[in-house]
Structure formats: structure tokens, C-alpha cells
Amino acid sequence: MTIEKESVVLRSQPATNSQAIDSIDINANVNVISERNGWLRVRYKGTSEGWIPKWLLESDNLVTDQNLAAHLLVASPIYSEQTTDSQQLADIDAGTYLIVNFESNGWVQVVYENQYGYIPTSSVELIHQDAIPESVPDPESTEESLPDEMTQEELEEAERLVIVRQENQAFLSAPDLYSDIIYTPSINQRFELIDITTGTDETEFYLVEDETGIRGYIESRIAALGSYSLNHVGTTNPGSLADATIMIDAGHGGEDSGAISLDNITYEKDVTLRTAEILQEKLEAAGATVLQTRSTDEFVDLDERTILSNEANVDAFLSLHYDSSPVPDWHGTTTYYFHEDDFDLADSINQQLAQFELPNNNVVFGNYHVLRENNRPSVLLELGYMSNSTDIDYIRSQEYHDRITDLIVAGLENYYNQ
Template sequence: MFRQKFLRSLLTFLCAVSLPVTTAWAAGSVQVSVDKLNVRSGPSLQDSIITTLPVKTVLPVLSTKNDWIQVKLPNGQSGWVANYLVTQEQTPASVAQIESTTDKLNVRSGPGQTYSVIQTIDPGTRYSIVQKNGDWIQIQLSGQTKGWVASWLVKEINSGGQTSTKPSPESPPAANTGTTPPAKPGAVQGASLTLEFAPYVYATPDASTPAIGQLHAGESITVLTQQNGWIQFPYDGVNAWISTDENSLPTLPNTGTGSGTGAGNTSVTTPPVTQPTSPAKQTVRVNTDGLNLRSQANTTSAIQGTLAIGSTLTVLEKQGEWYRVQAPDGKTGWVAGWLVTVSQPTAPTPSGPYVTIINPDTNVRSGPGTEHEVISHVQTGEKYAIINKAGDWFQVTLSNGSTGYIAGWLVSASGAPAVIKSNELVGKVIVVDAGHGGNDNGATGASFSTLEKTVNLQVALLLRNKLEAAGATVIMTRPDDRKLTLQQRVDVAVTNRADIFVSIHHNTHPNTATNGSIVFFYNQGNSSKLASLVQNELVKATSYKDLQSRFGDYFVLRENPVTAILAEIGFLSNYNEEIRVRSEKQQDLAAEGLYKGILQYFSSQNTQGS
């Protein structure tokens, strides 16, 4: 029955996309619908690629031939693009001017928040549109001066005097909200397909790789392409895949749920049990000016107000990547989690023995074993009093007064013997170095102004928890937001006679299309081996692009006598990757990859020693 329904849906889609293009491309402009669009020297796939263009680039049309469009490139040359990878823009005459919707709007030298401010403009004055690039509009200022403004902070005025205002650049809501997500940045506006089952989502069309999420029956997706039983669609800022086989089973990443072996763990289909709000109040800090406060946890709901950068909001609840918050004026609503920085409250520490949760969504079961029902989920950093121990399981008191069992190898125990499944890290001294800090922010995200120092520390703290739970002694160069010199960081490793030194960073590049993970080493031997193992596990856990481990001439590596690596998790200059590195789940997956690489390193050292 499912097969018939799905094939009917798929047939409808294929018929829609296979119809010949009969609409003529009027002289005007087209906008690039995919990232890294190939521009060719002629109107066919056999012609050579002369350049690539980022998503949302607007190009003037010169001519057309069959399914190809000749366009004028930003450098003045011409080239050919496939018409099914671009969308037709309104002619310049129909949208000719913009007007600022905020006082002192920054006009920048380029299309992004990292470019310098060349002047400010105010409401009441209209400026002609020169061109568009993604969410940015180039306008004509006085004389020959041109500059770029954020499209979500202006209104566009067409020749008929009508205006339109673009919402702030929020990414679409996370999956599993039960709503149909709007098209994501960079998505091709293709056919819509309504799902009749609940498929798992993969980073690549391969069910043997870790699943990165799950969709609901009844949810609609925008189809980008389909091949060999797989459909590609935009998901959480990246292009992901689902299988057309409803019986395809996922290989889930080890995020700390269930048992060590995974046997009998059905937590992926068990809905999380809502926990009572903890007395400790969590807060978030607004990272962008004019942040939308919405009525529901998605980008299509009504805007109830805007919030200034730097505002501190009290968290009332969380749904996916969204937070329901209370503003200083008492108003409540939902804000996008990738546009705020979360401040974790300091929970009260139990007076007796207790466990600290080291992975998000850790299962709490009704009895001491994976065969028992999952009754709740608990989160990273939470502490629960131990009231009993049964084998490798701790019985704990939950925040609502009930009790449950947590696998001992998934928590850090205080005041009670730790449960350790392997001995590779027992007795090892590991220095975890969160790069930058204090008034040294490191890199700044190009799209959401993410501070590198913040995400460095978030991943470092998650890694510390995992290493300590495995028996290692972990020393942080900075456990909070403080600045250290490079020499001080090295001194921590030397003074404590560390076995290894792991420095955590996030990258940036002038080319915003650049993305992926790199683990650097300076010395051949143990350092290069550690880097290679960590690189492999990091990309396996996160599905980030593998840019390979490589030599790096960095002070904390070069001047360090300890086996040392420096991990660049992802690129803050890349739109999709900045969204991902801000995600709590992705941060935990990064920490898990680092942890597994370190574990492999010490396991191999023990094997050599024996």
C-alpha cells in the first residue's frame, strides 16, 4: 500500500519536472538557486567550466539557447548556466529602490557583516538598487559610491510604489516540529513532496552512515534531485537525503543514549518526556540587532516584536532549535536558537554522591538495563543525586521527585566509583585548550556573528566531560571566558606533564564556500598519528567535509614538547557550517569525534607497548 502511494507521489513529481520548459526567459535577471553553480563557456555540459558562483547571485540575462541561459558575470565576462539551476528575477524596473526601516543602518563595503561600514543611512531616503547577492543588496549612494545593505533591514519599492520587507535571515525551523519547513537558503525551488512515512535523514545517500535526523509522515519537503532510490532535499541549512524505502534503518551516531552496545535501545522512536522546569533559570543573549520575537517556533509565524543586540532573555522552554523566552519588558515569544548565545544556569549540586550528565538526551530507564522502558531524557551538565547502584547502572532522583536508572558509563560520577568500560584513558593527563577567550574573540561568523571563543569553549567542555567519564585527568587551559597567552597554554601542558595537548578552534576563509574540518600537527610521530586518528573520527561523527590532517606551524604546537594537535572543527565564514557549529547536537558530535580519536590513539599506544 505504501509503495503504491509513494510511487504515485514520486510519479507526479517526475512528470512535473520532466515537462519541457515552455516559458521564455524574458530579458532581465536570474538568481542562482544552488551553491557553487557551474558557469560554462557554452550552452552544454560538454563545454568547459569557467567559474562557479555562490547561491543567490543575481545575473543579467544576455540570451538563451534550449535549456541554457547566457549571463553577464560580475567580472564583466559572459558565460552559460543551466536554466533549471536559476530562478527568474523581476526586471530592474519593477524593483528599483530601497528605503531603510531602521535608524543608522550600516552600509558596508561588501555583501556581509564582516565587511567594513562605509556610512549609515536613515529612513525617509530612497536609494537605487544596483544588484543583489544573497541576503544583501548593493545600492547607489552619492556620486559614484556604492555600498551594501542587509535586505531584511530595508523595504524594496517597485515602480508602482508598492513596498515589500524581507524578514531577518533566520534559518528554517528544525525538523520534527510537525510543520512544513519553508525553503532553506540555497535550496532549489523544486517540486514539493508530502511524505507518507517517517524517514530518517542522512548527510549522504548511504544508510550505513549516521542518521542526522528524522522527518514525520505528512511533512512536505522540496525535492532537489533523486537518484537510485534516494531523494535530496534542503534540511537545517544543508542538503540532505532520505531513502524512498520506508524500511531502511539508520545507523545512529553515538550520542550517549541507550547502552554501550546499542542492543535493545529504542530511544530513537521514543518521544522525550517533558521534565518540569528547573528552579535555576536559563538565559540567552541576543547576538543580532532586530531579532524577531515570534508567536510560534518557526520562521513563518507572526512577529510580535524585535529585540536589540545584547538583550538578556529568560528561557521558558525549548522546542528543537527554538527557545520560548521572556523579554525584559515581560513580553514572551519564540526566538531562533542560532541567533542567540545560551547561558547555562548553575544547577545546585546534590549534597551526597551524584552523577553529572555528559551527553544530550541521555536515556533514563525504569530499571537497570536496556531492556527496561525509557521514562525520561536528561541533558548535558545536569546533576542528579545517586540513591542506589545496580551493576553498571546508577539509580538517581530526578527533578520531579521520581527515580530512574542511568547507564554508569554515560555519566561522570562524584562520590561514587566511576563505571569505566575501557581502561585506555585511565591515568592519562589530557590538556584541553579552548582557543581564544576574554577580549580575544577569535574569528567572527559571517552570517550570524558567532564568536569563535564561545563555540570553542562549548565543544571543549563537552570533550572534558567525555574524557573524565572514561577515567582521564583533564586540565582545561581555560574553563570559562578568559584570555591566556599562547605561552601560558603551553605551560599548562608542560607543568602538568600532560600525555597529550588538544587545542580546539573554528576556522574562517575569504571564500565563503570553503567548509570542512582540519586537524593540525607540527611534529611527525605521535602528534601526526594523533591528528590523523582524530581527523578520521571527527569527520565520521559530524559529517563535515574531510580536509585531511596536515602540518600547521602554530605556537601551541611548535613550542610544545607534549604530543599536541589543533583541531579546526568547521568554518564560521560558511553559511551552512556556521549554522551547524552553533547547534548543541553538532557540538556534541564534534566532541564525540575528538574523544573517539583520542581513545583510538591511546589504544594503539597500549597495543604497541604490549
């Protein structure tokens, strides 16, 4: 497929507010992998995979997927969530113009009477905001009625912001973990993003500049871009675990085995699914609604896992994993979070995991796709080391899975009862 438009952005998810991976050159060729809800999943330059909006390619008027407005072609309800089964906030007449915050997977988010809501993209014509007729009153687009909407300048500033999120890390002279260390940045130190690059060992680095003008490299694993959390929902306040919707993500699956025990008998993909099944039973017994990203030995890519979470508007997303290391002495449990608003959820679960017999490695920032691209409260739990002889004996026992899932449920109960 040939891209015949300028400024087409390859994105990490089928959403205009998701991370930009690359900008596709006009007349460049892409390979279409699949199509979903008005978006094309494509491969660009043979290596980069992501999503581009088909509706943008087919539009004679749109030149970008940003600064959109919706012109309603038919009368339509505004829904509270991205599903027609959700609450209808209002009925909007055909011919109405509304400012669009973003388009995601066949839905546009708009603001109406100071409430965020969703309209199916199929019910609207997407236009640039400048194309709204001047004679049409648009009270929803005023600054007063959009107190939480960022200006374009503020958004661009957030996209250029890099925040160090782990202690005792290195500000490097080159995109190489073994290059000279310029200095050790403080936690939450801010830098300006200059570029994103990859080292010879495929490690991703941010080329950044500090406030004094010194340039260097920071490993992306230990830092976050300021724009990543703009659409993240920090708390959902269901009231109790019984009223919560929890998504369990059994890590790996299918051809992706994950970590393998040293004797090649136990596969991470199998034990994560085993833990997920037991955890689902216990959460449902506590009254929670439980969803799974996979319930069989199947491959589910990382994008699909976060899309499932975002579309379901879950109250918590729990990604289950088992660690591995070339250092045989490393063992125990670790709780990872990405978005700062998710620390309390991670800490509540980790306080319970710390009561288990295995060592606990605390709550740690983790730049993992299923956390970074997740708009819902989310944590990733490493529940032991497949590469450690002590841990693997626990992992293979039924008693372990019963105990560890009890602790996770207790952590969630404490979190929702705060």
C-alpha cells in the first residue's frame, strides 16, 4: 500500500492519542497486516509495526489525525464509555459540531455539558477544528468548558519531557550501557528529549539535554516521557472489590513461552495461566467482575492486551509474570508500576506479597508496554524466578499458587477499602 498523504503518523495503538512511533514519508510503501475499526495495522520500513487511521487516508479534507472535530451525520447518543451498552449521557442532533479529544478504535471522545463521552465514529464526519462553520455556536470548545484540555503548546512540551523514575541510574555519554557516565541523575530529574535511538545491543535510549545544556543518553527503561500519562486514569473508585472490574493478564502464551526453568520442564506461559485461573476464581468469589486477556495457550500481542484493558474501562489491570536471570541467586517477588498514579495500587498489593516466604524486591518503576500504554490502573507482578532453584520449587507447587493468589486478593481488598 502506498501512502499518498503527508504527515501520516504511525502509532502504537489504534488511537490518535497513543504514542507516535514514526512519521511515514509521502509515497512510502507499507505492508498492511490487518484492519480494525477504521485503523490499519501496518509494517513500515520492514521493521516498525503500528497503526494508521484509514479514515485519514480516505479523507479529502483531513491532513492530520490531530485537532479534530466531529460533524454528526445522524442523531446519536453520547455514551459514558466506548460501548453502546454503557449509559447514554445525552442525545445529540444531526448537524451538531463537537470538538474531538481523540479517536480510538472506532469511537470519538467529546466533551458535552462538562462531561467526557463517546460517539461511534461511524455516526460522524471527522473534520479539522478550523472547518467548523463560524455561524455554528460551539460552547463546548471554549476554554471555560474544557478545564482539563491541554493547549497544543502544553502537549508538545509534555512530549519533549523526560523524567528519570529510578534511583542510582546513569546519564551516559553514548547510547551504550558501558559508555562513560556523565553523572548520576536524581530521581524525578527532568530533561528535554532531543531524540530516541537504539544502541548496538538493541537497548533503547533517550538523547536528552539537562537544564544546564549538557547532552547525554538515558536508558528508556528507567525513564518516562511526560506525555505517556496524559490520558491515564489513576483511580476509578468502585467502592469495594465486589464492585470492581479486574482484568488479569497471563503473561506470554502460544509461541511465546516466556522464561523456562533451568531443567527445561516448566514454562512461564503455563504457570502464569495457572495463576490467572486460580486468581479469577478467588476474585469472582469476592464479587468482582473478572476479565482475562487470554484463557488458553494462545499468543496475544502486547498492543492487544492494552487495547482490551482500555476498551473495557477496567478498574485494575494485573499482568502476571515469572522472572528469570543469568544470576542464579536472584529470586523473590517484585511489583512494577509505570504511571505515578498507580503507585498506591502497586504498593497495596506488594505489602501483601512481602508477607510470603520468598524475598520481596519492593515496588519498582517499570517501563513495560502493558503498563506504559495502559490508560487504566495497572501493575505487573513478577511472582518468582524460574531460574532460581528455591523459587522454582515453590512455583511448581499448588500450595504456592493458592497462597500467592490469596495475597493478591487481599492487596486489592485493602486498596479498594482505603
